[in-house]
Amino acid sequence: MKSKLLVAASLLFASSGAFAADKVCKLEISGTDQMQFDKKELVVAPDCTQVELTLKHAGKLPAQAMGHNWVLTKTPDVAAVANEGMSAGLPNDYIKKGETRVIAHTTVVGGGQSTSVTFPTSKLTKGGAYTYFCSFPGHSSVMKGTLKF
Numbered sequence: 001m002k003s004k005l006l007v008a009a010s011l012l013f014a015s016s017g018a019f020a021a022d023k024v025c026k027l028e029i030s031g032t033d034q035m036q037f038d039k040k041e042l043v044v045a046p047d048c049t050q051v052e053l054t055l056k057h058a059g060k061l062p063a064q065a066m067g068h069n070w071v072l073t074k075t076p077d078v079a080a081v082a083n084e085g086m087s088a089g090l091p092n093d094y095i096k097k098g099e100t101r102v103i104a105h106t107t108v109v110g111g112g113q114s115t116s117v118t119f120p121t122s123k124l125t126k127g128g129a130y131t132y133f134c135s136f137p138g139h140s141s142v143m144k145g146t147l148k149f
């Protein structure tokens with residue numbers, strides 16, 4: 001009886017400790033039928049351990065015509081990841097299969113839909129140059145912004 005209580009107490013302690021160490025920071029961005037993101041910059045606070053990014057499509061057009069996703073890479077990788085993702089198609093969220101340069105990405109959504117992705121900040125380097133963009137064909141030149149950590 002005594003040992004069971006001890007196990008229960010230590011489990012409780014372990015789980016509350018994990019919660020205290022983890023800081024999930026929530027970010028939001030939305031895309032429109034006019035092929036725009038509403039933010040040019042997203043900032044992740046230095047004490048965040050996880051980022052939960054939610055993308056809302058504020059428009060009405062379907063994903064086949066005006067789909068948007070949110071893809072994060074190092075800034076120098078944007079052009080190659082976007083170009084090589086074009087032929088991957090909607091079912092693959094316009095990201096090449098086996099793509100290793102993508103740090104995090106959401107699925108592609110259409111008007112009225114939203115999607116989110118959670119990733120650890122351990123994938124980021126403080127002060128690094130990161131760019132988020134939409135990999136739907138033709139969108140990345142306009143739909144992009146800077147992520148700062």
Ligand SMILES: [Cu+2]
Pocket residue numbers: 031035066067068069134135136139143
């Ligand atoms: Cu888009």
